[in-house]
Amino acid sequence: MNSTLAALLKRPDLWQASATLDITHGIATGYAPLNASLHHGGWPTGALTELLCRQPGSGELQLLAPTLAQLSAAGHSLVLIAPPYLPYAPAWQHWNISLERLLVVQTTTLRDQLWATEQGLRAASGGAVLTWLTTANLSVPQLRKLQLAAQAGAGLAILFRSRQTANQPSPATLRIAIESTADGCQLTILKQRGGWSGQSVCLQRPDILSQRAMPTQRLPAPQPVCATGSETDPVSPPQARPRALPLRPALQ
Amino acid sequence: MLWLCLHLSQLPLEIFDDVIGHEYADDVDSSPRTTNSAETTGQTPLKPTVVISGHRIEFCNPAALACGITPDTPLGTAYGLCPDLHISRRDTAREQRALQHLAYGCYRFTSVVCVQSPDNLLLELQGSLKLFGGVRRLCALIATEVAAHRYSYTFGLAPTPAAAQLISRGTVDSVAAFDDRTGTVIDTALFNRVLHALPLSVLDCSATLQASLQRTGLRQLGDVLRLPAAALGKRCGQGLLHYLQQVTGQRPDPRKVLQLPPQFDDALEFMNGLTSTEMLLFPMRRLLLALCGYLRVRQLHCGGIEWRLQQQNGAAKTIVLSCANPRNDADYFLSLSRLKLASLILDGPVEKIALAAMELHPARYVERDLLAARSASTGNAGTGDDAIGELIDRLRARLGASAISGLALADSHIPEYAWQALHASTLSLQRPPSTQLSDTADGTANVTASTAPQRPAWLLSNPEEIQHRGQQLYWHGVLQLLQGPERIEGAWWSKPVYRDYFIARHAQGAVYWIYRELDTRRWFVHGIFG
Numbered sequence: 169m170n171s172t173l174a175a176l177l178k179r180p181d182l183w184q185a186s187a188t189l190d191i192t193h194g195i196a197t198g199y200a201p202l203n204a205s206l207h208h209g210g211w212p213t214g215a216l217t218e219l220l221c222r223q224p225g226s227g228e229l230q231l232l233a234p235t236l237a238q239l240s241a242a243g244h245s246l247v248l249i250a251p252p253y254l255p256y257a258p259a260w261q262h263w264n265i266s267l268e269r270l271l272v273v274q275t276t277t278l279r280d281q282l283w284a285t286e287q288g289l290r291a292a293s294g295g296a297v298l299t300w301l302t303t304a305n306l307s308v309p310q311l312r313k314l315q316l317a318a319q320a321g322a323g324l325a326i327l328f329r330s331r332q333t334a335n336q337p338s339p340a341t342l343r344i345a346i347e348s349t350a351d352g353c354q355l356t357i358l359k360q361r362g363g364w365s366g367q368s369v370c371l372q373r374p375d376i377l378s379q380r381a382m383p384t385q386r387l388p389a390p391q392p393v394c395a396t397g398s399e400t401d402p403v404s405p406p407q408a409r410p411r412a413l414p415l416r417p418a419l420q
Numbered sequence: 421m422l423w424l425c426l427h428l429s430q431l432p433l434e435i436f437d438d439v440i441g442h443e444y445a446d447d448v449d450s451s452p453r454t455t456n457s458a459e460t461t462g463q464t465p466l467k468p469t470v471v472i473s474g475h476r477i478e479f480c481n482p483a484a485l486a487c488g489i490t491p492d493t494p495l496g497t498a499y500g501l502c503p504d505l506h507i508s509r510r511d512t513a514r515e516q517r518a519l520q521h522l523a524y525g526c527y528r529f530t531s532v533v534c535v536q537s538p539d540n541l542l543l544e545l546q547g548s549l550k551l552f553g554g555v556r557r558l559c560a561l562i563a564t565e566v567a568a569h570r571y572s573y574t575f576g577l578a579p580t581p582a583a584a585q586l587i588s589r590g591t592v593d594s595v596a597a598f599d600d601r602t603g604t605v606i607d608t609a610l611f612n613r614v615l616h617a618l619p620l621s622v623l624d625c626s627a628t629l630q631a632s633l634q635r636t637g638l639r640q641l642g643d644v645l646r647l648p649a650a651a652l653g654k655r656c657g658q659g660l661l662h663y664l665q666q667v668t669g670q671r672p673d674p675r676k677v678l679q680l681p682p683q684f685d686d687a688l689e690f691m692n693g694l695t696s697t698e699m700l701l702f703p704m705r706r707l708l709l710a711l712c713g714y715l716r717v718r719q720l721h722c723g724g725i726e727w728r729l730q731q732q733n734g735a736a737k738t739i740v741l742s743c744a745n746p747r748n749d750a751d752y753f754l755s756l757s758r759l760k761l762a763s764l765i766l767d768g769p770v771e772k773i774a775l776a777a778m779e780l781h782p783a784r785y786v787e788r789d790l791l792a793a794r795s796a797s798t799g800n801a802g803t804g805d806d807a808i809g810e811l812i813d814r815l816r817a818r819l820g821a822s823a824i825s826g827l828a829l830a831d832s833h834i835p836e837y838a839w840q841a842l843h844a845s846t847l848s849l850q851r852p853p854s855t856q857l858s859d860t861a862d863g864t865a866n867v868t869a870s871t872a873p874q875r876p877a878w879l880l881s882n883p884e885e886i887q888h889r890g891q892q893l894y895w896h897g898v899l900q901l902l903q904g905p906e907r908i909e910g911a912w913w914s915k916p917v918y919r920d921y922f923i924a925r926h927a928q929g930a931v932y933w934i935y936r937e938l939d940t941r942r943w944f945v946h947g948i949f950g
Contacts, residue, residue: 222928223928223930224878224930224948224950225878225926225930225931225932225948225949225950226929226930227929227950228950229877229878229950230877230949230950233950245808247811251878252878253878253879253880253881253948254839254878254879254880254881255827255877255878255879256835256839256875256876256877256878256879256947257827257828257829257830257838257839257840258829258838258839258875259875259876259877259950260827260877261829262875267826267827267828267829268826268828270826270827271808271811271812271824271825271826272824272825272826272827272841273815273819273823273824274819274822274823274824274825275819275823280818280819283818284815284818284819287811287814287815288811288815291807291808291810291811293807295808347929348928348929348930349929350925350929353929373931373949
């Protein structure tokens with residue numbers, strides 16, 4: 169029994185509460201309530217951070233934007249690996265992220281993506297690597313490899329994964345689930361090494377994006393001219409509701 | 421003056437070693453005086469190989485000697501002794517190229533490098549002694565350099581180039597006669613003993629002259645040097661006299677110093693062909709060492725290299741490697757080549773590997789901080805840029821140049837033209853010097869109530885059409901309009917755009933940027949707010 173226990177204690181991937189953590193402080197997230205909940209006062213560097221979201225657009229970039237802006241202003245590089253869509257330069261610029269520091273890497277296979285991520289993490293040296301692994305089903309050794317690369321590079325390592333992986337084990341230092349709500353997003357800390365998990369933080373979207381829906385009478389009505397399927401839609405036939413006028417006339 | 425002569429007696433054989441397919445290993449023999457160093461480095465035993473010119477065997481490697489084959493053995497007899505004998509025809513042009521490559525490599529020790537055909541390399545060391553810390557250290561460094569090229573050699577040290585050449589062909593070392601610090605002869609007796617004991621066969625003179633000297637009973641160089649000069653000149657001609665005077669330093673002996681071509685373009689050929697990518701690495705390394713020696717001599721850095729692999733079936737493969745930051749580093753180029761080779765499929769043996777340097781830039785030497793520890797703790801941006809440059813190179817080598825891009829704004833109000841992807845080759849050049857850390861690290865979000873319209877973080881490269889379900893817009897769920905419209909129109913001269921943009925929220929909370937085409941009245945999703 170004792171020998172089994174001793175063998176277990178030797179495992180490098182088993183965290184012991186008595187062990188002192190090598191991460192002394194994190195990079196401020198830019199959101200005070202979140203900083204307060206995080207054990208390191210921000211994003212941990214040299215360690216994996218997983219953000220679990222249902223779909224792109226849950227507020228995950230809004231969450232990271234202040235950190236990325238701060239890193240790029242300090243001259244560090246930001247590497248985006250296999251982003252789900254085109255990163256739209258004007259918006260990133262609007263967040264004060266200097267575009268010269270951005271590097272976008274497109275990969276076709278998971279193997280290439282993991283390789284590129286590992287290379288990026290090793291070369292991060294204070295910068296950030298963001299990789300979208302939302303469709304992939306990663307094994308613990310694969311994640312462990314990335315974790316080691318993150319330790320070697322000592323940068324910010326963000327993995328975007330799907331919400332379904334929340335129940336799977338992961339060697340990541342910090343795991344946060346993101347759930348978008350009506351006016352922003354809700355973050356739930358699923359795991360953080362050395363600290364408590366389970367805290368929940370609500371972040372508001374900027375005013376413009378979180379305002380209420382437009383009054384229905386101002387809604388421009390969809391025109392059935394070219395719309396396919398609207399007339400054959402059996403669930404809600406267009407005749408069921410009175411049609412509102414379009415907000416502006418279409419150019420003829 | 422202190423001249424070092426490298427005598428590569430086995431060069432005609434060793435230039436063919438690549439074909440045998442060496443184990444690629446980096447064992448370097450650094451002992452200053454080595455004879456046949458390539459054989460002592462513990463390599464796999466080579467195939468019996470001979471080099472012929474005409475029908476005469478000129479050189480045999482140790483394996484062939486072990487079979488009983490010696491130079492001048494008739495070819496038929498040689499085949500009888502060893503049926504799987506490998507025969508190469510002597511290639512003097514390639515020997516000269518190999519010598520040239522070695523000269524590039526040695527140029528970092530001295531600026532006076534002379535290539536003496538067919539198998540000698542002369543280096544003038546006097547001016548380099550102080551920098552490299554003495555005669556013995558410098559000789560050891562040169563030995564390391566030659567060992568990296570895997571040639572066996574002997575060397576000779578002398579105050580005159582002609583004497584150095586003679587001593588390099590002998591068997592006795594003359595290093596002990598020189599002062600380690602100044603490089604002058606301190607033990608003249610020892611030096612003369614070494615020089616005079618050389619057999620006459622080492623002399624650079626015609627065979628008939630040698631024979632006539634032999635007939636007069638002269639055996640060693642000392643015997644000839646002791647003869648009165650006037651009598652010797654009368655009997656054997658002024659040529660020999662002048663030559664001997666150059667050996668002893670009584671007559672000037674100008675040598676032609678290495679001149680460099682304006683471009684580096686070189687190739688290695690293999691008669692039997694190389695079949696695996698692993699086998700390519702050894703000759704590639706040899707070419708890269710030559711390239712780096714060349715770049716060092718010309719004080720250039722190289723921004724990219726091009727490999728051309730000529731196959732026996734006539735097909736040629738080209739591998740282009742480019743670096744974000746121009747550099748001169750053989751190991752780095754080799755590691756990039758290795759990444760490229762991993763994805764290369766050879767459909768036939770390779771008979772020729774050619775290397776060309778593509779972009780030559782003046783060398784840019786990075787000034788490092790003297791207090792290196794301090795710069796490391798503050799995260800030096802300079803080293804960070806180097807790291808990111810190397811990252812770009814590695815990614816480009818494995819994933820292809822099109823997989824890596826940068827982002828920039830473009831001058832257009834039409835959303836899909838308001839940005840542009842930067843090609844990887846321009847990435848490193850447009851990086852401005854890094855600015856100091858801005859003061860936003862205080863932990864509060866810097867939300868500015870900007871008047872600029874909101875733009876989404878993600879753009880769909882192909883806008884996706886939204887369905888109508890009655891009064892509602894439907895795209896993976898019901899969309900609810902939050903804000904709009906923002907009319908964007910233009911580009912009437914090419915692809916007209918007439919759109920009203922809205923911000924819409926999905927039932928699950930995601931926020932989309934959608935538009936309605938004014939002319940067709942169809943709705944599309946164009947962007948996603950992150």
